[in-house]
Amino acid sequence: MKLRGSKSTWAALGMLLVLVLAISVKQPSFWIADNLLNITRQMSLNAIIAAGMTLVILTGGIDLSVGSILALVGIVTALALKSGLPWMLAVPFGALLGALLGSVNGVLIAFGRLPPFVVTLAMMAVARSLTRVVTDNKSIYNLPDGLSLLTSTLEVSPLGLRIPIPFLLTGLVYGLGYVLLMHYPLGRYIYALGGNEEAARISGVPITRVKVLVYALCGALAGFAGVIAISRLAAADPTSGVMMELDAIAAVVIGGASLVGGRGHILGSIAGVVTMAVLHNVMTLLDINPDWQGTVIGVVILGAVLANRRGSG
């Protein structure tokens, strides 16, 4: 069970390995520490959002609003910081705001019995528009210095190791996600809900509560990512996070989850995220026209889904 439905996870990892070997020969600069750090930094936003998306997709739902929530939370957190919110509270503030927006999704889906696609599409439009209204389409600068700590690099001097904080945060999110899915009833319920909602209901699974929680968690992680985003840029940009929901969905699908729900694994999703990030990086290093990246990602998504279908029959 633990790694079931993960044929395409292995496919993604295999592809990744081939890619890394090829680049090592062609462009050894891939292995330069700066480049590796760069990759981990770039993928952290997608990774954190994809973790929440994994939970939602496992229940058989979808969340299109994460990119917009990321932007709105970023803006509101920036404004709060400027009006005196201590920078140390930026993360809990952002995550809570994201959770609030996510639970609006969840309540409409669970109690209003509306389709997740429609509800989160509406939230995507509303949150993006609020972001524009609040900022008058302008970025917010001059955030407190302390905030940049979130995206700084941890120096472990005796070993000469440099670990980016976002990398640690990503690891923490996936660690907690794994424990939640594998070792807590909520995780069991998420799989059961995606596998057969009616059977889960008749078994006494608290369907509405699980749904609200899952969308709230997904929103909280998007909010968390929103705070990391403003930390990295040292500014809040109302256009950030556009299309990010699609990158997250792509990573989850490459990682072997089924959009119907009930199948997939959070470790698969991180493999999907890494695959996408390395692809981007390798293509940049090889000086391939960036316009081709979408085509490559598209082919990878289709390849992953095909591998998954062959694997599970």
Next chain:
Amino acid sequence: MSEPVSKNAGLALEVQALAKSYPGVRALRGVALALRAGEVHMLLGENGAGKSTLVKVLAGAVEPDAGAQIRVAGQAVTLRDPRHARALGISVIHQELNLVPSLSAVQNMFLGRELRGRFGQLDHRAMRARAVGALTKLGVVLDVDGVVERLSVAQQQLVEIAAALLDDCRVLILDEPTSALSQHEVERLAEILLRLKADGVAVLYITHRFEEVFAFGDRATVFRDGEVVGERVLRETDRAELIRLMVGRDVREVFPEPARTTGETLLRVAGLSSEHGLRDIAFQVRAGEIVALAGLMGAGRTEVARAVFGLDDTARGTLHVAGQPLRLGSVRAAVSAGLSLAPEDRKAQGLVLGLSVARNITLAGTGQRRGKLRQIASGPEAAAVSALCEKLSIKCYSPAQIVSTLSGGNQQKVVLAKWLDTGAKLFIFDEPTRGVDVGAKQEIYRVMNELVANGAGILMISSELPEVLGLADRILVMCEGRISGELSRADATPERVLALATAFQQSSEVRSA
């Protein structure tokens, strides 16, 4: 091939030396089958005997191993795909109907083979006329223009049969056609079968119900372990012989005689009504007894189960479980009060098919074994799962086996294990042996008897009268949403049950006449 026409030219379908192997499994071996034009031929066998593989081969969906000979009306054929099989006159009506719910009957009947006009446009008038013609041939009148989801299941089935007739169908395969029909609708189907026979169609009819075998069939072929073990003319055989052929041993269809002592009242229902047709239902189930809800399809038996279990928001009335009042409309309240439900449709409602045996067993009770950090205590959980698998003798190679790969009987036991894990005291079984083969039925009866012997109470719904008469201590008969009478085990006969089951129907017919 210039092979001469078979000597049995009167045969609509003839199969010889048919085999089908999957890796590690020989699903069919040396199968021979002959269907005469104008006969209803029953296909019998336990689940897993190879019936469905045979149907798939005949439908063109599965390619048989080399060497199989299939003749349609005397001509040797190779069935390339379902479309080809249909073109040759072989149509299959599956248990799960194959209609697009949001399209009309006409649109469904011509799906994929629409009639076109001169400019390639759809010829609605011609299609409608032919559809109505095919239905009229069956003696059926229904709304051909409305969406089929508004039709009853029986009407939908007739739409499929009529669609098959459009293809000049010579062999019609019906896979458990009556599993979702009411008694009245089954009688209607019997008339349809007569019309088809008169038209020279060969019908291959798959069912688990012996009443239908003898009422509708002319001959029967019995499968066991992928082989044909016998062909019988039904006028010259009996139920016992057929069962012996199916099982390969003598299964006495005797129900274990219970020696029961009843205890406290576990469930008390009073004044239960709902917008789903229930009217003023009142009954009790005591510890140590099996109470059966009998009645015709649509009498409201499943609705009672759903209302009691909190699945019906419109239910009104009072419920007491072991003396404590239970709120209506909440499954979670019902579960924590000690109720459980093994639903009618095991695959759609009872199990999460893609998950393992262990995950299904612990689905309802997973919250009760926690560690220090409130996490699921995996050791005790694994121990509970294997104890339950052993107790119910669930046949699986490991608790990690995906539950969809188990047989129907073992799947039913997994549903039961899930409720034993919650410590349920009152078990509601809705059609507990549907789709379960003869051997596994006996096992489920044994488990049910054990449950009541250990102080549980059972509320059982079953459409199989022998099961109701053989298992229940008391029988509540329902008719049109009401309880029309109660029979004790000693008083119950099939005639009395049926009389009560139609009590209000007859009076209303008299009134309207």
